[in-house]
Each structure stands twice: as C-alpha cells, then as structure tokens.
Amino acid sequence: AQKVTQAQTEISVVEKEDVTLDCVYETRDTTYYLFWYKQPPSGELVFLIRRNSFDEQNEISGRYSWNFQKSTSSFNFTITASQVVDSAVYFCALRPASGGSYIPTFGRGTSLIVHP
Amino acid sequence: DGGITQSPKYLFRKEGQNVTLSCEQNLNHDAMYWYRQDPGQGLRLIYYSQIVNDFQKGDIAEGYSVSREKKESFPLTVTSAQKNPTAFYLCASSSPGQQFGKLFFGSGTQLSVL
Numbered sequence: 001a002q003k004v005t006q007a008q009t010e011i012s013v014v015e016k017e018d019v020t021l022d023c024v025y026e027t028r029d030t031t032y033y034l035f036w037y038k039q040p041p042s043g044e045l046v047f048l049i050r051r052n053s054f055d056e057q058n059e060i061s062g063r064y065s066w067n068f069q070k071s072t073s074s075f076n077f078t079i080t081a082s083q084v085v086d087s088a089v090y091f092c093a094l095r096p097a098s099g100g101s102y103i104p105t106f107g108r109g110t111s112l113i114v115h116p
Numbered sequence: 117d118g119g120i121t122q123s124p125k126y127l128f129r130k131e132g133q134n135v136t137l138s139c140e141q142n143l144n145h146d147a148m149y150w151y152r153q154d155p156g157q158g159l160r161l162i163y164y165s166q167i168v169n170d171f172q173k174g175d176i177a178e179g180y181s182v183s184r185e186k187k188e189s190f191p192l193t194v195t196s197a198q199k200n201p202t203a204f205y206l207c208a209s210s211s212p213g214q215q216f217g218k219l220f221f222g223s224g225t226q227l228s229v230l
Contacts, residue, residue, distance in 0.1 A: 033217040043204065043224040050218055095217050104219065108158035
C-alpha cells in the first residue's frame, strides 16, 4: 500500500520569506514517480514537477526547488522569496512506475498563505 | 487549446435526486479519473477508467456511478445513495506517453445539497 504524508496542514508566511513544504511517502515499489501539484483558489490543480525514483538529483526552477531523499523517503518543496501569488494548496503525490493500475496517491495537501 | 472541461462549475442537489457531473477532454488521453475533495481530506479517488468501456472503483465509489462510452467523456453521477455529496469534484486525465504519470485536471465542480 502507498501512503503520502503532508504533515503541515497550513503554513503562513510573509512575502519574501523562504518556505519549505514537507512530503514523506511510503511504498513497496522499487520504481515510482513523485509529483507536486499546486491548487490556486480557482480550483484547478496545476502540475509542478515529476521525479523518478531512480533520479535523486535535486531540481531548481526559478524560485522553486525540490529536495528528493530516498533514504528518508522525502520529497520536500522549497519556495524561495515567496510571493502572494504563491498562496495555494500544494499536493504531493506518488505513483507506481510499473505494474498495477498506476493510480496516484495524494497527500492531504498543505495550504500556503503568503501575506503581503 | 487542449484540456479538460468540467461542467457545471456549481451544482445543487435536492434530497433524493441524482445529478450528473460532466467531464470532457480533448487531449486524446486514455485514462480518466474522478476525485472528491473535502476540506482537509486531500483528494480521494472515486472512479477511474483506463480505456473506453472499462472503469474501476476507487476508494470511495459508494453512491457514485460512471460511464465511459467515448474516449473524450467520463461523466460522474452522484446518486441519492450518496448521503453526504457536498464536496468539490475534480476530473483528471493522463497519458502513458512522454508525460507518463502526469495528471491534467479540470477546474472542478462544487456540489452542494439544498
């Protein structure tokens, strides 16, 4: 069985602060994909990143960065110099890469509020 | 532009009534999914379909039904058996191609009980 835990229910920061959203996962699969999605107030989830389980390189995209550590089963997401437009609910998700039905499992989400 | 269209954006259900949520995609994706979102609960899978004329129950299928007669369409019916239907419903699709695993989402339908 797969499980994704986002322990932080809500985070509140002031603009320009750095913020890290935690994601811890459990899986018995040897190969899998990890994802982050952003859900702004409009409701539609937007894909941010996909990481393969065999690729532990960290990734940076502008103000966003992701730290994947297989040893601790974590896939944390950091926003540097946060902005009000970053306010949203962020979901971490896990999906097997082979076998089974390829159904993704989502965490409960972390609501990020960035104050001006 | 390719994408997923959900309608209506807001829907109200009376006691004992069945209602149907529409989901249409023009991405040529084989797999489609329905999720239910409640505050603080994350996304829970209701039904999914990996190919036309086939669908499988997700974690919370009771009180819901679906059909997949066309690749582009995956409507969800919330039946009167679903006693607590108030939630935000999201439809998604995915392709096994280059973007394997990535889900594309619609903008959702908020269902409320009158």
